[in-house]
Amino acid sequence: MLDADFFRRWMTVTAASVEREADRLTDLDSAIGDADHGSNLQRGFRAVAAVLEKEAPDTPGAVLTLAGRRLISTVGGASGPLYGTLLRRTGKALGEDAEVSEARFAEALRAGVDAVMALGGAAPGDKTMIDALLPAVDALGDGFAAARAAAEEGALATTPLQARKGRASYLGERSIGHQDPGATSAALLIAALGESAEADGE
Numbered sequence: 180m181l182d183a184d185f186f187r188r189w190m191t192v193t194a195a196s197v198e199r200e201a202d203r204l205t206d207l208d209s210a211i212g213d214a215d216h217g218s219n220l221q222r223g224f225r226a227v228a229a230v231l232e233k234e235a236p237d238t239p240g241a242v243l244t245l246a247g248r249r250l251i252s253t254v255g256g257a258s259g260p261l262y263g264t265l266l267r268r269t270g271k272a273l274g275e276d277a278e279v280s281e282a283r284f285a286e287a288l289r290a291g292v293d294a295v296m297a298l299g300g301a302a303p304g305d306k307t308m309i310d311a312l313l314p315a316v317d318a319l320g321d322g323f324a325a326a327r328a329a330a331e332e333g334a335l336a337t338t339p340l341q342a343r344k345g346r347a348s349y350l351g352e353r354s355i356g357h358q359d360p361g362a363t364s365a366a367l368l369i370a371a372l373g374e375s376a377e378a379d380g381e
């Protein structure tokens with residue numbers, strides 16, 4: 180079962196991962212966007228880690244809804260509302276239980292990804308975060324390692340695609356040949372799940 184501590188770790192591990200990879204995310208975004216993806220997520224997840232420490236929400240749902248709200252309020256551009264919606268909607272779907280099963284989390288995350296698709300209007304293959312998130316959700320029933328592999332594979336598979344959503348879509352065919360920064364950061368978020376589970380009980 181997954182408790183509030185697990186979800187707090189998920190957010191702090193993601194924050195640490197974003198710190199490590201911020202330059203890479205910004206490099207990817209400088210190729211097909213406006214070079215702010217790393218710094219935007221860095222600011223956002225720093226704020227998430229800080230508010231979770233201060234307010235210490237005590238259910239999985241409360242952790243993720245607070246984290247999502249914080250991302251929306253601290254990150255401009257598209258990534259704040261999209262990641263914020265992902266976490267808020269997932270948190271809302273988890274309800275008020277003190278612990279949730281991995282299967283329940285997988286369902287909730289699917290609701291979160293659906294909400295992101297509704298908000299951003301992106302479908303699979305549009306070269307967005309959805310190309311990492313949707314395969315991850317599909318694989319989550321086989322565990323966190325499977326979800327991570329699916330997300331990383333999905334992010335890599337965005338390279339030959341032409342962007343059809345977001346700023347990169349303005350580039351048309353020139354967006355081909357670059358890995359999508361949003362799919363790359365989404366893979367970091369999913370990879371952090373396994374790391375958070377391993378840290379349990381330490």
Ligand SMILES: [Mg+2]
Nearest residue numbers: 212213215216
């Ligand atoms: Mg950008």
